[in-house]
Amino acid sequence: MSEPTQTIEGWYAYHDFRTVDWASFKSMTPEMRQQRIESLQAYVRSQHSLEDREDGSFGSYLIAGHKADLLFVHFRKTMEELVACKTEFEKLEIADELVPAYSYVSIVELSSYLSKPGSDPREDPRLKGRLEPKLSTEPKHICFYPMNKRRSADDNWYMLEKEKRIELMTSHGMIGRSYAGRVHQIITGSIGFDDWEWGVTLYAHDPLEFKKLIYEMRFDEVSARYAEFGPFYVGHAVNEGELASWLNV
Ligand code: VOV
Numbered sequence: 001m002s003e004p005t006q007t008i009e010g011w012y013a014y015h016d017f018r019t020v021d022w023a024s025f026k027s028m029t030p031e032m033r034q035q036r037i038e039s040l041q042a043y044v045r046s047q048h049s050l051e052d053r054e055d056g057s058f059g060s061y062l063i064a065g066h067k068a069d070l071l072f073v074h075f076r077k078t079m080e081e082l083v084a085c086k087t088e089f090e091k092l093e094i095a096d097e098l099v100p101a102y103s104y105v106s107i108v109e110l111s112s113y114l115s116k117p118g119s120d121p122r123e124d125p126r127l128k129g130r131l132e133p134k135l136s137t138e139p140k141h142i143c144f145y146p147m148n149k150r151r152s153a154d155d156n157w158y159m160l161e162k163e164k165r166i167e168l169m170t171s172h173g174m175i176g177r178s179y180a181g182r183v184h185q186i187i188t189g190s191i192g193f194d195d196w197e198w199g200v201t202l203y204a205h206d207p208l209e210f211k212k213l214i215y216e217m218r219f220d221e222v223s224a225r226y227a228e229f230g231p232f233y234v235g236h237a238v239n240e241g242e243l244a245s246w247l248n249v
Pocket residue numbers: 005109110111112113114147149169172173175176177179180183184185187198200202213214217218223227
């Protein structure tokens with residue numbers, strides 16, 4: 001049996017994708033619509049104070065394409081808090097018009113592939129920021145997709161020797177690092193939590209960087225041979241004011 005890789009976990013993550021029921025929204029009186037928009041604005045405002053208290057983080061995004069209209073990303077300290085924030089959202093007046101499109105439950109994960117032998121990665125002062133990411137400081141554009149490492153008879157990631165996995169992840173890390181300052185990644189582990197093994201959340205100032213990076217990684221052995229991907233979502237961050245004008249009909 002090959003040796004499992006040690007991982008360090010941070011905040012729990014809930015990616016909540018929604019589609020707007022425009023027909024229902026348009027059929028309302030302007031007052032009813034306004035009331036619902038204001039309920040969402042107040043909610044978004046309240047979520048931003050999480051970061052000040054270091055209790056979690058939150059981001060709201062508009063999504064391109066027909067798979068979803070909106071994405072709300074929640075980071076929390078515990079799984080219970082993650083469940084509670086879902087319930088809190090469902091109780092908002094506007095929740096009936098924001099139909100669930102997709103969701104993903106995971107936890108921020110750092111693996112020890114590239115840590116120096118004998119070192120304790122927890123002593124790295126940069127670790128807290130990586131395990132407890134502040135979404136308010138991320139670049140505007142977001143890309144999310146879930147993925148697996150392949151477990152087929154010929155190409156089984158989980159049967160590779162640790163040394164081979166380190167070699168492959170080193171090459172992966174080198175490609176990733178050549179995008180430093182252009183793409184920032186948050187890798188969340190989801191084995192036992194959701195249908196895929198990892199969630200990949202990328203941030204960039206220019207969405208074209210997502211395509212460039214993901215394309216380049218497809219040629220790298222760890223992605224070319226071992227990666228399997230779920231649906232891709234791309235969009236950009238909006239504050240409560242932009243969200244309100246976007247919802248206005
Ligand atoms: C900015 C881009 C970027 C950078 C710098 C980067 C670096 C790194 C490092 C250094 C490490 C290992 C240590 C750790 O920190 O965990 C990882 C780990 C991981 N990655 Fe990565 N990755 C990036 C980007 C990046 C992308 C675009 C993808 C999707 C792959 C693709 O083909 O679409 C990805 C996936 C992952 C995964 C699933 C893991 C965990 C694998 C496991 O088996 O445990 N990743 N990644």
